[in-house]
Amino acid sequence: MRSVLLICRKELNAYFASPIAYLLMAFFALIFGFVLFNATRDFIRFSFQMQFQGGGAPMSINDQIITPLLGFSSTITLFLVPMITMRLFAEEKRSGTIELLLTSPISDLQIILGKWLGAMLLFLCILAMSMINIALLFAWGKPDLKPVLVAYLGLLLQGGCLLAIGAFISSLTKNQIIAGGVTFFVCLLLWLLSWATANDTGALSQVVNYLSIVTHFDNFSKGVLESKDVIFYLSMIFFSLFITSRAMESLRWRS
């Protein structure tokens, strides 16, 4: 455990020693703020209209601002993940520091877990930027806290899943650009597949839809915590980290 935390801290320091962490946080804060601004403006305009004209469905900050907003964040995640994970292993392989890690008395699994945890913490820092905005909503409105927390949990789980896949792809190459590019492509593909198969009832489509990671976020974004989604995410994380360790093992035998 000590070694895992050591690697994790090293990764986190590396992110914050370069502009990458700040850049991603700023990027996310900007987009999230912009979308929140638009959503809130529409919400207020709509509620004014309702006040004057009366009628219509009851308004809810949860349903009309927070849910679409966090759903949108889940899409943004697809763009953030490649930029977080591309350097994880590729950089160490290129600069040769991987030799230091692999010849030190720690196991491959500890290295992988540490790196993934470091990436997760950076992802958490990025998500935290959005909490400022959400906090504003809580300051002036009275949204429900529970569904917000569930949605954040969903974002974290989905992020962890994609980060683990990104870590795996990064462990296959020494080229950061390739690692980032392929991860981005995979994320995009998952997103597109979830779209393409959403309304199809064929068996294959259902399987693809189930496996395309983003579909499992839907329940979370509605504030519904389903154990099958949590289990899906956790097992995907476990599986991706496991194949990463297999990839490192094969790197030793092949290289």
Place this chain on the structure above:
Amino acid sequence: MIKVEGLTKRYARTVAVDNISFEVEKGQIVGFLGPNGAGKTTTMRVLTCFLPPTSGKATVAGFDVLENPMEVKKRIGYLPETPPLYPEMEVVEYLKFVAKLKGIASSDVGRRVDEVMERCSVADVRSKLISKLSKGYRQRVGLAQAIIHNPDVLILDEPTSGLDPKQIIETRELIHSLAGDHTIILSTHILSEVEHSCERVIIISQGKLVAIDSVANLTARLRGSEAVSVELEVSGGRPNPTEVQQRLETVSGVSRVMMKDSRDSKLVFEVESLQGRHIRADLARTVVNSGWNLSELRSVGLSLEDIFLQLTAGEQKEADVKEVQGATV
């Protein structure tokens, strides 16, 4: 301390290391010599558990690299060809990270880091970013990293490559000062390097072991002492080999006489001189005065370079011949 038996490492298309066996005693400094691409780095990577061997066995301090990698890793300090440094870290931060990585207790980390920084003279750049360091400093930080957990075995891959002459001397001295309590294997393709730093030399070429010898033996030849091969004709059982040997040993300047070959028609001796002595004329006179028939007298003294080139080039030729044969078949 280190024992390698029949070690072979095969990559997809090439055999990097081919059936190498050697042993290194505790406290020795051993030079690993060979041209580029000879398999030095691969052998070192197997010893550090970075690469598993294809076949054969390697043990460090009694632990097998395949069966007990954790125990081996604890006892090994490794400086790869390019020092494994994180450019975004400060020197002291980096060394602290490595110290913890190597499993040093948190309470000892600070003390150990100070010690190795002192020892490798990098204390003056302790809070500089590694990306700002010169090549020489990087190499020394790399060395500091390798000795931080006070390992039994130090494996250094070309520790002086890319350094300026002054830094090379400093690094050599540093390695020498480490010799007492560590067993050291260092690889190089520079011969004088081995001469200065090592007690024994392992020469490999094209993945094959070519020679293992003490540096004293090799450098004795380098420093102007010569070896002379003396061939005598033999007829009717005369002269008597032991008689010849005794007579040759009395020649002034001779340090050692070895019989190389004795067939019914000829006797071959190899005679080594003391340093800086020319013995060929005296040898010839002694043989002729004794009434023996001298058929050949030839200097076989070789410089370390010559030995090295001969050993490695011989391999090369053999391989070429094999390739040609393979092609014609």
